[in-house]
Amino acid sequence: MILHNYWRSGTSYRTRIALNLKGLTYEQRAYDLRAGMQKDAAYKTLNPQMMVPTLETDDGALLTQSPAILEWLEERYPEPSLLPKNANERAIVRAMAALIGCDIHPLGNLRVLGQLRTQFGADGAAVKQWTARWIGDGFAALETLIERHGRRFAYGDVPTLIECYLVPQLYSAERFEVDVSPYPRLLAAANAARALPEVEAAHPDRQPDADPQ
């Protein structure tokens, strides 16, 4: 499999965590989003949305949108499972993942912050205030849900889809210097996940295209 991605993209990070937790090996192709490489014509044929990641499977299928890729991985490589067995429990895990995937992450995307800068003249402080609002709202709700359903991890005692979403979102929160001290359970669950070698290996700084300034 080939993962077309970018070291610092949250959805790329999310997908690497899932691939690693499943014990799968994959090649990487890097697209520097800061240089707009995802807009090249060759990549557009792979992914008409011109966003990362895209997972090219061994049979040549081009899978886009990380939530869909994660469900495909779960169907195609069921063990170790990232979802509980029971339908109601699966729905709770998927809801906690979607809370991040729909209601936090997209609002802090590079293209969205760029639009705030060009359309509204947002400066660094305004961008921080914007991202802190969505991370704060979402993390507050997640903290309650982790209190209800979490144990060692955000849902129960084994990593689930939630960790794939949570770890990159916390990485982003830390980059934007959001105060995460009001969410101790969320932090404990994320730290348990970050300590796993499979999750650690997915960290942006460990990728071949990493270029920390």
Added chain:
Amino acid sequence: MILHNYWRSGTSYRTRIALNLKGLTYEQRAYDLRAGMQKDAAYKTLNPQMMVPTLETDDGALLTQSPAILEWLEERYPEPSLLPKNANERAIVRAMAALIGCDIHPLGNLRVLGQLRTQFGADGAAVKQWTARWIGDGFAALETLIERHGRRFAYGDVPTLIECYLVPQLYSAERFEVDVSPYPRLLAAANAARALPEVEAAHPDRQPDADPQ
């Protein structure tokens, strides 16, 4: 089942379409988002995120986040199916749905447009420009994907999860007066879906709490 929702919310509309396509009956409880009813303490215990919809199942489970609710409906009530049988095809359908659910819809949410107004003083024209940007980017990519995969509907000849997302997103685009003429295949697929009685019955204007001005 009880669907806690709001007539004009896109994610509520999405969930009603899925319930109707599955032929399921449900009660509705309405929360007027303009009056902030979703922030009442009683609703917060149902849904810590204080957003609609929440689906209360017959066994008392509280399901939140429409992408998770739709997957639960598909697992619990498999026929008629809203996903193809083949894993790669399922991934494409889920990706087309997630393109709307993650990269278009959340950016036009009421709370996000409110933040643009309070933080950046956005007026009606600026809000329209903002929503048109995300709908335009997303619909352009969807048009290519529907050209590849669509027939009568956005993916093949039967309605899938995509229609649940597409019809409410087009309703929103029309409300914001976005020019959708560059996306004829998308429009044809959405119109085929809107003509189905199950989809028509989910329209905001037909809900008990509808209050068109």
